[in-house]
Every structure is written in structure tokens, then in C-alpha cells.
Amino acid sequence: MRYVVLIAYEPGHWEAADESVRQEYFDAHHAFEAYVEQHGWRLASAALSDADLATTIRRDGATGDVVTDGPFVELTEQIGGYYDVELPDLDAAIAAAKLLPRAYTLEIRPVVGVEGYEGR
Template sequence: MRYVVLIAYEPGHYDGTDEAVRQEYFDAHHAFERYVDEHGKRLDSAALSDADLATTIRRDADGADVVTDGPFVELTEQLGGYYDVELPDLDRAIAAARLLPKAYTLEIRPVVGVEGYESA
């Protein structure tokens, strides 16, 4: 089964930590990656820039695109990265996600196909 693990964090939290805490973060990510490698497969992952560098596209009532800088809403947490993984089941995905830093809020979503749609 394919899952995306979305990582949310409190902005500025990581920047205000010392080297020992940062190493704990790295160690937790490495533990997650080792677990996934042992029980499934890592397909992709990335860290994302802070939300203040985001660009938001919304459709207005007439269907016109409105492009704005920054996030659409103010959040106490923001999306900071993701892992795209293949694991046998949700229980394994939860076990893997529990290895990531405790300061994160994690969302696990199964990846689904859309009938009739094929990527170009």
C-alpha cells in the first residue's frame, strides 16, 4: 500500500534549537527511513520551505485565478515536508511515523488512483 506522511511543525521551533536537539531530529528521520527500508520502500521525500515563501492560487466566483504570495490562512503549524512510502498496511505506516520527531504533527494518507486518469 502506498502512503504519504505529511509533516507539520510549529514555525521557528527547529531554528531555535541547539545542535543536540537538531541531531535528535536527524536521528529520528534516519530511524523512520531505516524502518521503511526494512518493511517497505521509500519512493520520495522532501523538506518544504516555510509557508511565507508559498504561492497560493484560488479561483474567484467567476472562475478567474487569483495568485497571492504566502499562505492563504494563518496557521500555528505549517506543512514542512513529506515522505512518499510503500508499506504493507496502515499499522506499519503508523509504526514508522511514530519514529519521527515528537514535535511534529503527522498525517498519513493512502495514495489512491483516480479512475480514468493517467499521468502524462
Template sequence: MRYVVLIAYEPGAWEAADEAGRQEYFDAHHAFEQFVDEHGRRLESAALSDADLATTVRHREDGTAVVSDGPFVELVEQVGGYYDVELPDLDTAIAAAKLLPRSYTVEVRPTVRIEGYESR
């Protein structure tokens, strides 16, 4: 099964962490990666810039697109990164997610194939 693991965090937590705290983040990510490598495979991963650098595209009912900077609401947490992984089942994906830093909120979401649609 393919899963996307979304990582949410409180803005400023990384900047506020001391060297030992940052090493704990690194160690947890390495533990997650090693677990996934042993039970499946990592397809892709990336850290994301903060939400204040986001650009949002919304469509109006008349079909025009409105482009704006940043999010519309003040967020306590924001998505800060993701892993795209293949693992045998949801229980294994949850076990992997539990290895990530405890300060994160982690969402594990299976991907779906949409019949008739092929990415180009």
C-alpha cells in the same frame, strides 16, 4: 499500499534547536527511513520551505485564477515536509510515523488511484 506522510511543525522550532536538538531530529528521521526501508520502500521525500514563501492559486467562480503570496491565515503549525512511501498496511505506516520527532504532528494518508486518469 502507498502512503504520503505529511509532517507539520511549529515555525521557528528548527532555528531554535541547539546542536543536540537538531541531532535528535536527524536521528528520528534516520530511524523512520531505516524502518521504511526494512518494511517497504521510500519513493520520494523533501523538506518544504516555510509557508511565508508559498504562492497560493485560487479560482473564482467566473474561472479566473487569483495568485497571491503566502497563506491567508496565521498558522500555528505548517506542513514542512513529506515522505512518499510504500508499506504493507496502515499499521506499519503508523509505526513508521511514530519514529519521527515527537514535536511534529504527522498525518499518514493513503494515496488513491482515480479510474480513467493517468499521469503523463
């Protein structure tokens, strides 16, 4: 089964962390990655820039596209990264996600195919 694990955290948390806290985060990510490698595989992963560097495109058929700098909504937590993994089932995805830092809010979503659409 394919899952995307979305990682949300408080803005500024990483910048405020000292070296020992940062090392704990690295260790947790390495534990997650090792678990995934033992039970499935990682297809992709990335850290994302802060939302203040985002560009939002709001689609509106009546007025056309509106492109703005910054996030679409104000949030206390922001998506800061993701893992795209294949694991046997949701229980394995949950077990892997629990290895990531406790300061994160994690959302696990199954990846679904869209009938009639073949991606490249």
C-alpha cells in the same frame, strides 16, 4: 500500500533548536527511513520551505485566478515536509511515523488512484 506522511510543526521550531536537538531530529528521520527500507520503500521525500515563501493560487470562475504570496490560511502549525512511502499496511505506516520527532504533528494519507486518469 502507498502512503504520504505529511509533517507539520510550529514555525521557527527548527531555527530555535540547538545542535543536540537538531541531531535528535536527524536520528529520528534516519530511524524512520531505516524502518521504511526494512518494510517497504521510500518513493520520495522532501523538506519544504516555510509557508511565508509559498505562492497561493485561488481559482474563481467568476473573477479569474488570484495569485498571492504566502499561505492560504494562517495556521499555528505548517506542513514542513513529507515522505511518500510504500508499506504493507496502515499499521506499518503508523509504526514508522512514530519514529519521527515527537514535536511533529503527522498526518498519514493513503494514496488513491483516480479512475480514468493516468498520470505520467
